[in-house]
Amino acid sequence: MMSRFHQDLDELTEDVVEMGELVLEMLDRSVKALRDGDLEAADWVIQKEKEVLRLDSLIEDEAVRLMALFQPMAKDMRRLATILKMITYMERVGKYGFNIAKATRSLEEYEACCTMPSLPEMADIVIPMVRDAVMSFKNQDIALVADLTERDDRLDAIRKKVIAESLQYMKDNPDRIPPCVYYITISRYLERCGDHACKMAEKVVYMVSGKRIQIK
Amino acid sequence: MVNEMSNDTLIDIKGLNLWYGQSQALYDVSMPVHKNKITALIGPSGCGKSTLLRTINRMNDIIDSCRIEGDINYNGNNIYAPACNVMSVRKRIGMIFQKPNPFPMSIYDNITYGPKIHGVRKKEELDRIVEDCLKQAVLWEEVKDRLEDSAMGLSGGQQQRLCIARALSVSPEVILMDEPTSALDPIATAKIEDLAQQLKEKYTVVIVTHNMQQASRISDYTGFMYMGKLVEFGETDDIFTRPTQELTERYITGRFG
Ligand SMILES: Nc1ncnc2c1ncn2[C@@H]1O[C@H](COP(=O)(O)OP(=O)(O)OP(=O)(O)O)[C@@H](O)[C@H]1O
Numbered sequence: 001m002m003s004r005f006h007q008d009l010d011e012l013t014e015d016v017v018e019m020g021e022l023v024l025e026m027l028d029r030s031v032k033a034l035r036d037g038d039l040e041a042a043d044w045v046i047q048k049e050k051e052v053l054r055l056d057s058l059i060e061d062e063a064v065r066l067m068a069l070f071q072p073m074a075k076d077m078r079r080l081a082t083i084l085k086m087i088t089y090m091e092r093v094g095k096y097g098f099n100i101a102k103a104t105r106s107l108e109e110y111e112a113c114c115t116m117p118s119l120p121e122m123a124d125i126v127i128p129m130v131r132d133a134v135m136s137f138k139n140q141d142i143a144l145v146a147d148l149t150e151r152d153d154r155l156d157a158i159r160k161k162v163i164a165e166s167l168q169y170m171k172d173n174p175d176r177i178p179p180c181v182y183y184i185t186i187s188r189y190l191e192r193c194g195d196h197a198c199k200m201a202e203k204v205v206y207m208v209s210g211k212r213i214q215i216k
Numbered sequence: 217m218v219n220e221m222s223n224d225t226l227i228d229i230k231g232l233n234l235w236y237g238q239s240q241a242l243y244d245v246s247m248p249v250h251k252n253k254i255t256a257l258i259g260p261s262g263c264g265k266s267t268l269l270r271t272i273n274r275m276n277d278i279i280d281s282c283r284i285e286g287d288i289n290y291n292g293n294n295i296y297a298p299a300c301n302v303m304s305v306r307k308r309i310g311m312i313f314q315k316p317n318p319f320p321m322s323i324y325d326n327i328t329y330g331p332k333i334h335g336v337r338k339k340e341e342l343d344r345i346v347e348d349c350l351k352q353a354v355l356w357e358e359v360k361d362r363l364e365d366s367a368m369g370l371s372g373g374q375q376q377r378l379c380i381a382r383a384l385s386v387s388p389e390v391i392l393m394d395e396p397t398s399a400l401d402p403i404a405t406a407k408i409e410d411l412a413q414q415l416k417e418k419y420t421v422v423i424v425t426h427n428m429q430q431a432s433r434i435s436d437y438t439g440f441m442y443m444g445k446l447v448e449f450g451e452t453d454d455i456f457t458r459p460t461q462e463l464t465e466r467y468i469t470g471r472f473g
């Protein structure tokens with residue numbers, strides 16, 4: 001029979017995965033909103049920010065409660081320590097989704113739905129990165145994140161392309177400078193999401209194996 | 217926490233097997249005890265912790281059916297060699313038991329009992345030992361005005377600290393503690409834990425405990441035993457955050473049996 005503590009720990013793990021799925025959905029919809037100029041999708045993302053903050057506090061409180069009450073050891077302690085880190089990174093990812101959704105709203109003003117295909121291209125790499133980090137946590141399976149360094153390098157390369165393309169575009173069309181500044185900023189958000197996916201994966205490796213590694 | 221420089225082994229247990237009559241209680245146990253460190257022994261009831269602890273000062277000798285194979289080298293000498301003087305081993309390696317067991321005499325006499333046996337006679341010398349040991353055991357302030365009172369009138373936690381003071385009175389080098397706080401309340405327990413931390417500056421401590429948080433709080437090294445075998449031994453931080461053996465992991469995370 002499973003102890004009360006281990007039941008609670010498993011439930012908490014499910015909450016973390018739920019939070020992960022929420023921020024992934026936010027990131028995904030924010031990029032689609034940007035690509036399609038879909039303000040309804042942007043608003044959906046914006047109003048989900050509160051839910052992320054709620055889950056963040058709820059999980060933190062529960063993790064602290066379990067530590068205080070049960071003084072967990074070994075892999076149980078590593079799991080709780082990982083959870084406390086994971087929610088911080090996930091909260092950031094949700095925030096970037098939120099920021100992209102806000103930017104989508106602002107871009108409306110310039111009647112510029114995304115003319116920059118490199119941004120969705122970045123999203124196509126970074127969303128699976130975050131998803132695999134969350135899934136590797138859920139399944140305690142670090143194989144999913146084995147190639148994260150490589151994927152992050154590709155992400156960085158596209159980001160450089162976004163900057164180059166934006167600069168060129170601004171030179172050619174000085175009246176289009178404001179939207180281009182948004183594009184550059186958004187590329188920064190997506191790049192940071194990749195960094196957070198790598199950080200999450202590092203923590204998951206620690207949780208699973210007790211070893212500290214550095215992905216980037 | 218663990219300092220590489222002071223990693224010297226004071227006691228080296230090598231290939232220890234122990235039987236009570238026909239039944240074997242320890243299987244090929246090998247383990248170092250590092251000088252001026254606290255070593256904790258953990259494991260489920262009946263796994264052999266007390267048995268192993270008692271072998272370190274030959275307390276099993278008093279059990280008739282007990283038979284031992286293997287070596288325990290203490291300061292380089294095998295304490296199980298025929299030429300070894302058991303009395304001097306016990307003087308150098310003191311023991312604290314689960315239940316405080318003060319002698320039914322005054323606080324003062326409890327502490328001078330050992331030194332007197334070892335030939336200390338002068339009143340000033342005995343007074344000095346009493347004060348010194350009670351201070352080291354962090355009991356002096358509580359009892360200095362009633363040294364002639366019976367030790368039996370002390371609280372459980374005070375009695376346990378008195379037993380520690382008594383163990384210190386013969387200037388041991390090693391102190392063995394068998395679940396020294398299991399009969400104490402949390403405050404008395406915290407005092408004994410703090411005391412153990414202070415003691416390791418002068419002494420080497422080996423402690424058996426069922427309280428894993430206690431082991432992880434106070435010890436530098438931890439050995440996990442199961443069914444007479446030493447399953448894993450290592451630095452306490454490693455044992456409690458990333459043990460290498462699945463059995464250790466299951467025991468310390470409470471996923472056992
Ligand atoms: N004097 C004795 N005579 C015979 N068998 C003994 C004796 N002392 C201990 N044993 C047996 O040796 C085994 C180890 O006992 P030991 O007391 O060392 O366990 P322990 O780990 O200290 O357990 P606990 O946590 O309950 O104190 C047990 O099976 C016990 O029954």
Ligand SMILES: [Mg+2]
Nearest residue numbers: 265266267394
């Ligand atoms: Mg015992």
